[in-house]
Structure formats: C-alpha cells, structure tokens
Amino acid sequence: PKRHIKARIFLPHLVASMEEVEQTYIMIKPDGVQRGLVGEILSRFEKKGFKLTGLKLFQCPKELAEDLHCSLVSCYVFLFFVLGFATLEPRPEGLSETTSLPPRGSGKVCEHYKDLQSKPFFPKLIDYITSGPVVCMGWEGVGVVASARKLIGATNPLNAEPGTIRGDLAVQTGRNVVHGSDSPDNGKREIGLWFKEGELCAWTAVQEPWLVE
Numbered sequence: 001p002k003r004h005i006k007a008r009i010f011l012p013h014l015v016a017s018m019e020e021v022e023q024t025y026i027m028i029k030p031d032g033v034q035r036g037l038v039g040e041i042l043s044r045f046e047k048k049g050f051k052l053t054g055l056k057l058f059q060c061p062k063e064l065a066e067d068l069h070c071s072l073v074s075c076y077v078f079l080f081f082v083l084g085f086a087t088l089e090p091r092p093e094g095l096s097e098t099t100s101l102p103p104r105g106s107g108k109v110c111e112h113y114k115d116l117q118s119k120p121f122f123p124k125l126i127d128y129i130t131s132g133p134v135v136c137m138g139w140e141g142v143g144v145v146a147s148a149r150k151l152i153g154a155t156n157p158l159n160a161e162p163g164t165i166r167g168d169l170a171v172q173t174g175r176n177v178v179h180g181s182d183s184p185d186n187g188k189r190e191i192g193l194w195f196k197e198g199e200l201c202a203w204t205a206v207q208e209p210w211l212v213e
C-alpha cells in the first residue's frame with residue numbers, strides 16, 4: 001500500500017495509464033433472475049475483486065391497456081386516443097422509421113440496444129429483456145470492462161469457455177443470462193441510462209490495498 005501511494009505521488013501519469021479505474025454496467029437478464037442465478041452471477045464479480053457501485057431489481061414497463069372492460073363504442077374511442085398518443089410518443093432515439101415500435105415504456109431498453117436495431121432479432125430481444133425483472137449493477141475497478149467481458153464469456157453460450165458465466169450457465173444466444181458493457185465509454189453511458197442520480201454509491205472497500213498494490 002505504501003509503495004502504491006508513493007507511485008501515485010511521483011508518477012501519476014504512468015500509474016493512471018497502467019491502472020485505469022473503470023466503470024461497467026452489468027445486467028442480469030430476465031432468464032438469469034427467473035432461474036435463480038442472481039447470487040451466483042453477482043458473486044463472480046465480487047470474488048474477482050470488483051466494487052459494486054449500484055444494484056437494483058428493475059422491471060421495464062410493459063404495454064398498457066391490459067385490464068380494460070369496455071363496450072364496443074368505448075373501445076373504439078379508447079383505441080382512437082391510444083393510437084393517437086402512440087403516434088405522438090417520441091420514437092426512442094436511434095430507432096429507424098422502418099422498425100416497428102416496441103411496447104410503450106421500453107424506450108430505455110431500445111436506447112440500450114440501439115446499435116442492434118437493424119438486426120432481425122431486435123424485436124425478440126426487446127421482448128426478452130422486458131419479459132421480467134432484470135438486475136441492474138454498476139461495477140468499478142481496474143480494467144473492469146474487459147475483465148467483466150471475459151468473466152461473462154462469448155455471446156453464444158455454446159461458444160463460451162467453461163468457467164465463464166455463459167459457458168457454465170447458459171446454452172442459447174437468445175437466453176444468455178447477462179449483459180456487460182463493451183467499452184469504458186459505454187460503461188459510463190449505460191450506467192447513466194439505467195440508474196438515476198442518487199442510486200449509485202461512491203465508497204471505499206477495506207480490501208482495496210489487498211487487491212491493487
């Protein structure tokens with residue numbers, strides 16, 4: 001620990017470039033929650049030595065209008081207004097005009113996966129992520145972005161190495177249990193997207209000097 005402090009005082013630029021403390025957004029997808037894998041997945045990041053900065057269970061809102069018992073006429077009136085408002089609702093940023101709108105309230109998920117909006121599996125992906133609660137997590141640490149991606153494993157669980165989360169716990173790309181940011185910039189962006197101000201904690205872990213010299 002002492003050497004670490006000295007290095008930071010005398011070689012701040014060198015130390016910063018070798019040991020970049022990063023933030024990443026990890027999300028346990030609805031299949032991970034439903035299958036009771038929350039503790040197992042969370043513990044892998046904890047045991048590795050990363051620091052939890054945010055944690056919450058979150059259900060992306062589903063479609064409205066499920067419990068409506070109305071007469072034919074009032075249904076028409078209702079549909080007129082709902083469709084009217086649906087067309088007024090701002091299209092989630094980045095969603096092309098040709099992509100059919102996913103359920104109302106799923107804008108956060110669309111924004112999160114905006115780079116994939118042109119893929120044929122995009123509507124199914126939105127349905128999957130909004131199909132049940134997800135666990136949103138912010139993790140911090142030296143090199144945490146790339147390291148978390150290694151802990152998670154390949155997108156297709158059948159190609160993921162044994163020992164990785166997807167390699168050990170999943171079998172199909174469409175049910176691959178966990179998300180991890182793919183760059184430090186996206187880590188910050190996704191944490192900002194899924195967490196509100198005040199939901200994140202900056203804290204000092206007592207184990208830090210035993211993890212980073």
Ligand code: ADP
Pocket residue numbers: 116121125154155173174175176178179180182
């Ligand atoms: P990763 O999650 O490993 O970063 P991508 O960014 O390529 O992978 O894809 C995001 C998510 O989209 C994947 O984790 C998976 O849930 C889903 N996905 C990707 N490719 C497919 C596919 N071919 N079929 C169904 N879902 C897919």
